[in-house]
Amino acid sequence: MNVPLRHAAASAGLTIVDCDIHPAYRTPQDLHPFLPARWREHMTTFGEHLRQGLSGQLAWPRMMAAGMRLDSFPEQGPPGSDLKLMQTQHLDPNGVEYGMLMQLSRGGMEERNLDFAAALSGAVNDWQLEAFVKPEPRLRAGIVVPQEDAAFAVSEIERRADDRRFAQILISPRSSDPLGHRRYWPIYEAAQRCDRPIALHVQGFSGGHASTPSGWPTYYLQEHYAATTGMQNTLTSLVFEGVFERFPGLKVVLIEGGFAWAPALAWRMDKHWERMRQEVPHVKRPPSEYVREHCWFTTQPIEEPETPAHLADIIGWIGWDRLMFSTDYPHWDFDDPQHVFKFQPTEEQKQKIFRDNAKALYGLQ
């Protein structure tokens, strides 16, 4: 197809840090070597126990090929499971200097059996290294934690803290309680201590609460959008529970939840914080200041105004130093670095978003 074109772009010097790449298992048995026998048997016999009606499939079927790029299926296994294809199809032609792995399924984040969740998380973290990061040093792992059990989450973070191949800590924003809740604070304390950002990636599975304040949506068109509203609610919780006051070194990356909403939410939080300060005296400063200092946003799926330049207003309000490029490879709504911006950012702006902001955040050379 247009691979030769991409090669030309890469060789012209546009290298990128892709902040959202999804690896996958070839089969669930890929995890077995990293699981104790007791949990191997549990996984085979009972499988995951999630808070949704359908087992082993998404409740809102995706619109094409289970939500995957049609060209991303390897000869065997699901998209994202074949490192060679990932390299030849994405990392090489798109000039990916570093890629951040986002391990979503079977990470234990949504598992109701917390002991199983803990075992799965540990196994998934080992597997990320063996299957992807060791053979492809451009890739970085994320520490998957069973977030609903903060004590185990902290021990898993500490176990990985000295290994810089783990770039961040992955948490699902579809949590059981809003993420500002104090039950999650030990995780933030550990993140601050080991100097890793918290990566909030939107999830297809829920922590038990409906996707909207008025229940469940009907169509995938709506559920796709619910990631955006949910991310706003999560950020609101972090601000108003005082997480950023309590953990001043905490950095949060909001992944695949959009970003165009961020200025409006910050204005809204400022306005009502001013009026309601008596209720939240622990929030010392206007919420927008915490967002500006503590939050980073990834680009995919990028918003596309009818007038493309309107997006530059939004990025200006967020800060050109706070947006980081992502593709979401191999998912269907992949953003191509050659075409992601419909307006013309300056060279300096492009370098920041495609590469430098992520390098600075993650301490990459």
Added chain:
Amino acid sequence: MKVPFAGAIDCDLHPAMPGAAALLPYLADYWRDQLVNRHIDKYSFVLTSYPPHSPLSARPDWRQPSGAPAGDLDAIRRHALDPFRSRIGICNVLHGAVALFNEDMAAALCAAVNDWTARELLDREPRLRASILVPTHSPALAVDEIERVAADRRFVQVLLFAMGDMLLGRRLYWPIYAAAEKHGLAIAIHAGSTYRHAPTPSGWPAHRVEDYIAQSTAFESQLLSFLAEGVFQKFPALKLVLSESGVTWLPTLLWRTSKTWRGVRPEVPWIDRPPGEIVREHVRLTLQPLDAPDGETLARTLEHIGSDRMLLFSTDYPHWHFDGDDVLPDGLSAAAVRRLLIDNPLDTYPRLRDGAAMSDNGGQKQEAVR
């Protein structure tokens, strides 16, 4: 800035709701007995979304020495109508009847609130109009109530809440929209929750200010539900008014839905043009509270919205969003001010355009025994 000329149409006023005891004269014998015997008449029916003493719920200089803010007509005239020289004010009585699980009791109380509104407010102040309070979770009874009240053309819209049992675009609710369209009533979704679900997809926030901020995400979900389910295709004359939503969230919704729709339109084949176009045609938003921090950002945001026909003037009286008489934000052109004060409300509410709206058709008090 202040309202520059007389004749504005204020599309969101909140008279204090009557206590349950005040509704007794408007109830049938059965429900009067029920309320009295069960001491329901001693309840306040305050919605959790609007705690009376919270700073958001009433501006300090609009609070009364005794009684509730906006608790009498004189206060409404003195605070909300006269200073802004409004010729019309639309009352949204935010009564907790809608949060009852008993559908029949909810319907009876909604009907009593509507009759109380007609007698105590509309009959006595000709500048006032009102919304029809309905038991949304019981669409058949909601339709009955619309049919019962619709002859009184001083009722100009049907009042629903942003957070409820189910997303409001679902087919279950379509009879409500059919009735509204038939009678030339707009549908208003107002901020507020019956707390049938957690306010966020990750559960229950700790603070009231978080719940209030989450209202804008509820509006996003409801508007997307109307779009996705094809409500505007089914009811092409319907206008949807989002009341007290904050407004500045809208550009993101326009951009994202139009983009995602291009990728998933086989799922919703009845959406036959970009959702942004449909929203601009059918959806209106009341002005206060406006989240933009200054005139420059507001001007940019309005350009992002791409239409000067969507905003409706509102004070949101007595809620506290601005001080003094400066109800209009900076950043609006003179033409935009004229539109939102008068033209847009008239375009939105067919009943504000007819001469009959000024006449009093009281004396039609009907008691519906359910």
